Amino acid sequence: MATGFGFTLNATDGAARSGVISTPRGDIRTPAFMPVGTAGTVKAMMPESVRATGADILLGNTYHLMLRPTAERIAGLGGLHRFMNWDRPILTDSGGFQVMSLSSLRKLTEEGVRFSSHIDGSKHMLTPERSMEIQKLLGSDIVMCFDECPALPADDATVAKSMRMSMRWAQRSRDAFGDRPGHALFGIMQGGVNRDLREESAKALEDIGFDGYAVGGLAVGEGQEAMFSVLDYAPGFLPQDKPRYLMGVGKPDDIVGAVERGIDMMDCVLPSRSGRTGQAWTPMGAINLKNARHKDDPRPLDAACTCPACRSYSRAYLHHVVKADEIIGSMLLTWHNLHYYQQLMQGLRDAIGAGALSAFVAEFHARRGAGDIDPL
């Protein structure tokens, strides 16, 4: 484990765990949900508001930041924390996933990925070494290995070939990262929905040795059932004493199911992206504020919620500002959604600490069935 970086397990309940990741920039309570601040901002939120929802850590996207404003520019300005006014921990992804989903003219080789920017068509190359360099320039607290994964479904041979290259890239990432006290490097398990490949990948990563381990290559089209079936075994292949991070997940019920299966960290654009399209997540389910049924409704989104959107505004107001494309609609609904996600994480942490996770999960599912859900 890197100097100045630690993980303490405080409680377990079945496969679920609660604990604390300690970093020089502050503690991260786990299970943790990381809001996504793609291009140096959690969209429509001031960073102090993100913190007020209870977030201990943000995620930044290497792909977006390397293209604009560039990692070198951010380094020259004192690093990503100072640039975006967030002094707590930041995890950066490696850029691998976004390159494959957003860039054009991609050429994937053993060396890395050559591509054209989706912003201006400029040509770039990402390799394990360059990804480590960029994440260092950004000043990331938790650095992710550069990896690659196929969209699912994919045949086993494709998944195996890709996974084995990602494991070679994991070694190159480890070598390039070196020893950076206070900064952690996480490996990323691949292997799709194939148990043997997942186990092979986990062993390869553990042989290299990382400060934490991600379960990658899920939430890429396989569906919740397939994802949970992988999570029924994959976390068990990873070291007990290191944090486990499920990348790009998810909806509230995905998060609950992942935590039940031993995941410690997650990230997703869903709560912020939904907030910009008029969708609110609540314990009762998703509420679509565009729906005309809200236009005269004086009730808050969720009377039990303490976020600014629920404390001070009616559903009628939220409906109005969403329909009128007013920026405050994005601001209020993003705040609400991030608040709800962090409340859910706190509930999960408390339940695990109390050994009462199954009751918490039963209540979570019961409330979602109790109504007030809009067709989306």
Next chain:
Amino acid sequence: MATGFGFTLNATDGAARSGVISTPRGDIRTPAFMPVGTAGTVKAMMPESVRATGADILLGNTYHLMLRPTAERIAGLGGLHRFMNWDRPILTDSGGFQVMSLSSLRKLTEEGVRFSSHIDGSKHMLTPERSMEIQKLLGSDIVMCFDECPALPADDATVAKSMRMSMRWAQRSRDAFGDRPGHALFGIMQGGVNRDLREESAKALEDIGFDGYAVGGLAVGEGQEAMFSVLDYAPGFLPQDKPRYLMGVGKPDDIVGAVERGIDMMDCVLPSRSGRTGQAWTPMGAINLKNARHKDDPRPLDAACTCPACRSYSRAYLHHVVKADEIIGSMLLTWHNLHYYQQLMQGLRDAIGAGALSAFVAEFHARRGAGDIDPL
């Protein structure tokens, strides 16, 4: 003067005045700048942030609100203050100006204006009586007479004919408003750039009797020089003991010049609209954050400013989020601009109170000439 509504002049300096408008919802320090909350929100701002900039009062637009979500709906939800979470005074315009600039298929008669909504083409009619009814439904603290004005330049006969109809509408507005304790009705002087017509209009309004008087029909294309030449005499036609409101003004130097000439209240979309297009107003002049010269600049917009954008972010960051169309760019720059405007108003109030307005104005103009201005 309406019961529960008052105006106290505290100091004068030349033609300039400082004072307090008292209302049941709180005091308004004058000279006052009113941020515009067109459709139930000051765009890109939380209302508590608007208040934090120092705003004592907001302006709401009757035209926008009557079309969406409708005045009847807002009344059913407890009025505009509760709807938009702003418990301090609100001034609403009459809808007359926006109807003429935004709607389509307009037909102007002695009765009022028939028009089609710019949102959905639906047909509506605004008359003095309907405007009073809508502003009452909204719960406006300061209600404006329904009026009409031609774009300038216009010939005297056109301006005179329009002005006289507006004076008949002012009487109808007064009759329809009735007696509403705690709510004020302001008349609107018209007459273009013609001194005799301005005087005739002022007398007509004073004969009817209002709680305050607006100078209307300026900032409609005549230019600052022509506007100031009207303001050199027009405020003097109005009662000394009532607030004087210059509608739709303006840039910082417009505001300073208007205050020098005896104006007590102003409103303008400029600081908020500019904030959404990457433009910042500072004591040194306007700064265009889109300009590439900012991309590596670690300095704040204005080192002396205490707003969140200046306290916690570099020009390089603001450049980045403006170029990347991130919502936080609009949030930070709108906040900065409204903060700067309110600081300017506080400076004007303090200077008038100290009998030092001319020194303040000289310093204002000197700093604007001192550099750091982007070509816009």
